[in-house]
Amino acid sequence: MLVFAEVARFGSLAGAAQALGWTQPAVAQHVRRLERDTGCTLVVRTSRGVTLTEAGHSLAAHAEAITARLRAARADLSALTDLRAGRVRLSAFPSACATFVPAAIALLWERAPGLDVRLTEAEPDEARRLLAAGDADLAVTFDYDNVPDASTQTARIKLFDDTMLLVVPPAHRLAARSDIDLAAATDQRWIAGCPRCRAHLTAAAAGCGFLPDIRHSTDDYVVTQTLVAAGLGIALLPALALEAARDPRVETVELHRHTPRRVSLTSPPDIPPSPATRALTSALVEITAPRRMRTLPG
Incomplete structure (x- = not known):
């Protein structure tokens, strides 16, 4: 159809061949094949080139429309590849x-303002469900070495290690100490977080020979610190949470x-990332580079 569109545009096989970078016999062969497929005579050869028949004019209109759609498709694909869309x-x-x-999103928009970036807040288990359902392209997740991860159907890029800290009231007996073992808090009341964080606390305490006395549960780090400040218990929180909101x-x-907990980029393993997804991945890796440097040994 694209070849025929060029024949119709130039009114000659030679002109179409030159425009396409083909030989004239190759163009003629394509026209004959199209005539066989349609069962119609599409062109009449003259001394000055070719003239379209009535069937040829009808098909040429469709060929022009198809050519326009293909050009638009190429433009759309080019925009995606060039991150203009x-x-x-x-x-x-x-x-x-x-x-x-x-x-990271701001950095990406600075480089590619035409991209449509959508953010959804979700804990790791929910984020993985979004990936599996095709409702997310990329997820920032975390995991712990001492908590089994049932999800293996994902690909991961580690961003950085997030240090875990003990959070206590100022007057607490452990407040003035540093670099202590978790076993020093054996007799304490605890405030636990999300199921994954709670599992980490329980496993870490078991490794130190005790079962934590969990009295309160909340996913909200601000609430956790408020409860700690009120003397209702102590907590184990990641440094990132305290950076976000420090009481x-x-x-x-x-x-x-x-x-520490491991912060990673997670994506579906069997779906090739789009140019936009690759660009966001690069922005997240770049933005978190200083955090990786802080957690390097030595």
């Missing part, structure tokens, strides 16, 4: 949304050899 849907857990994720009424204590 495209959509990427990101999900991220709350403290990531409150710290580095907005900066001046609490103190943090570093733990000796406590495994």
Whole structure:
């Protein structure tokens, strides 16, 4: 059809061949094949080139429309490849949304203002469900070495390690100490977070020989710190959460050899990333580079 559109435009096989970069016999062969397929005579050869028959004029109108649609398709694909257009849907857990994720999106928009970036706040398990359902293209998630991860149907890029800190009231007996073992808090009341965070606390405590006395549960780090400040318990929080919202009424204590949580980019393993998804991945990796440097040994 594209070849025939050029024949109709130039009114000659030679002109179409030159425009397409083909030989004239090759163009003639395509026209004959099209005539066989349609069962109609499309052109009449004359001394000055070719003249379209009535059937040829009818088909030429469709050929022009098809050519226009193909040009539009090429333009759309070019816009996606060049990041002048495209959509990427990101999900991220709350403290990531409150710290580095907005900066990464802003960096991406600075480089590619035509992209449509959508952000949904979601804890890791929900984020993985969004990926599996095709409702997200990329997710910022976290996991712990001591908490089994049932989800294996994802591809991951590690961004950085997020240090875990003990959060206590200022007057607490552990507030003035540093680099302590979690076993020093054996007799304490605890405030736990999301199911994954709660599982990490329980596993870490078990590794130190005790079962934490969990009295309160909340996914909200602000609420957690308020409860700690009121003396209702202590908590184990990631540094990222405290960076997002730090209550001046609490103190943090570093733990000796406590495994950090791992912050990663997660994506479906069997779906090639779009140009927009690759660009957002690059922006997130770039924005979190200083955090990786802070967690390097030595």
